[in-house]
Amino acid sequence: MTLDLSHNSMATILRHDFSGVTWKLYLQFNQIRAVDPEAFQDNLELEYLDVSNNRLSDISTLPFRNLPALNHLDITSNIDTDIILGPQFSSLQNLQTVKLVNPQISSLKENSFQELVPLKEFHLITGDFREYEHSLKSLDGLEKITLESQQIYSSNFFQEYSLFPPCLRPFPSLRSLVINNNTFEDLQKHSIRTSNLKQLMNMSASCNTISVQSSEACLWTERLKNWNLKGNILQSNVFDCLPASLEIMDLSLNSITVVSNIEKMRNLKELYLTGNQIFSLQLSPLPALRILHADENKKVMSPRVCSKL
Missing domain, CATH: 3.80.10.10 (Ribonuclease Inhibitor)
Known part of the structure; x- marks a missing residue:
C-alpha cells in the first residue's frame, strides 16, 4: 500500500498513525515537529519514506530503528543545521538512498554518517559549506554521490583535495558523481x-x-x-x-x-x-x-x- 499525506497540516507522528502502510509513505510539506518514539512500529515492511519539508529539528533522534525494510529516506529541508545520524540508523541495513537538501547545513562531522554503511546513493544539496571532515569516507559502498550548493556563489564548498584525498582512495564502488554549483576550478x-x-x-x-x-x-x-x-x-x-x-x-x-x-x-x-x-x-x-x-x-x-x- 502507498499512502500520500503530503501538503497537509500534520504536526506530529504517533505510533498507530499509518498502520497497514507497507510500501511508500509520503509526508512531505507538512508542519511535522514531533515524532513519537514508538512511531512506525506498525510499518515494519515500509520501504520508502519522505518526510522532507517539515519542521523536524533533530534528525538524529527519529525512531527509524522501527523500519528495518526501509531503502529510501528523504529528510530534505527540515531545520537541522549540523547532521549526525545517531545509532538507531544502524538498524537500517537495507537503506540504499538518503536525500538531504537544506541551505542551513554548514558542516558535516567525521561521524555524521558512520551508521549508514550499506548506503548506495547519497544526495546533499546545501548552502555555504564550511566543514567537511571526510564524513563520507566510511561509506565505501556508495555508487552515486550528489553534492551541490544552493548558493550559486558559495565560496567555501567542496574542493578537489578535501573531497578526494589521494591517501584515502575513497569510494571504490562509485559509478556516478554529481558536483554541480560548487567552486571546483582546475x-x-x-x-x-x-x-x-x-x-x-x-x-x-x-x-x-x-x-x-x-x-x-x-x-x-x-x-x-x-x-x-x-x-x-x-x-x-x-x-x-x-x-x-x-x-x-x-x-x-x-x-x-x-x-x-x-x-x-x-x-x-x-x-x-x-x-x-x-x-x-x-x-x-x-x-x-x-x-x-x-x-x-x-x-x-x-x-x-x-x-x-
Whole structure:
C-alpha cells in the first residue's frame, strides 16, 4: 500500500498513525515537529519514506530503528543545521538512498554518517559549506554521490583535495558523481583526484568555475563515459584534456571558440556545444556520433546561466 499525506497540516507522528502502510509513505510539506518514539512500529515492511519539508529539528533522534525494510529516506529541508545520524540508523541495513537538501547545513562531522554503511546513493544539496571532515569516507559502498550548493556563489564548498584525498582512495564502488554549483576550478587536478575511482562512469560538474589551467597532462579513470561540464569557463584547450573513452559530452555555456583534437573520441555519441563562441565548426570524422548541438553560438553568455535553468 502507498499512502500520500503530503501538503497537509500534520504536526506530529504517533505510533498507530499509518498502520497497514507497507510500501511508500509520503509526508512531505507538512508542519511535522514531533515524532513519537514508538512511531512506525506498525510499518515494519515500509520501504520508502519522505518526510522532507517539515519542521523536524533533530534528525538524529527519529525512531527509524522501527523500519528495518526501509531503502529510501528523504529528510530534505527540515531545520537541522549540523547532521549526525545517531545509532538507531544502524538498524537500517537495507537503506540504499538518503536525500538531504537544506541551505542551513554548514558542516558535516567525521561521524555524521558512520551508521549508514550499506548506503548506495547519497544526495546533499546545501548552502555555504564550511566543514567537511571526510564524513563520507566510511561509506565505501556508495555508487552515486550528489553534492551541490544552493548558493550559486558559495565560496567555501567542496574542493578537489578535501573531497578526494589521494591517501584515502575513497569510494571504490562509485559509478556516478554529481558536483554541480560548487567552486571546483582546475580540470587537470580534478582528473587526477578522480582517477582512483575505477568504477566511475558518469560525472557532472556544471556551474562551477572549471578551466584548463596549465599544460599538465590529464589522468582520467578509464571507464568514464558521460561528462557534463556545462556552464564553466572552459576554452578551446579543453579538448586536450578530455578522455577518449567518452560517449556523452556536454560543454554547453562555456567560452570555446575552436573544436580540435576530438578525433580521439571514437566512441562519442552525443556532443553538446550550445552557447559557446564557435564561429566555424569542422569536426573530424566521429563514427559513433549521433547527436550534435551547436546552437546559440557567436554570443557572449554568462557561464553561470545554467544554474538558473
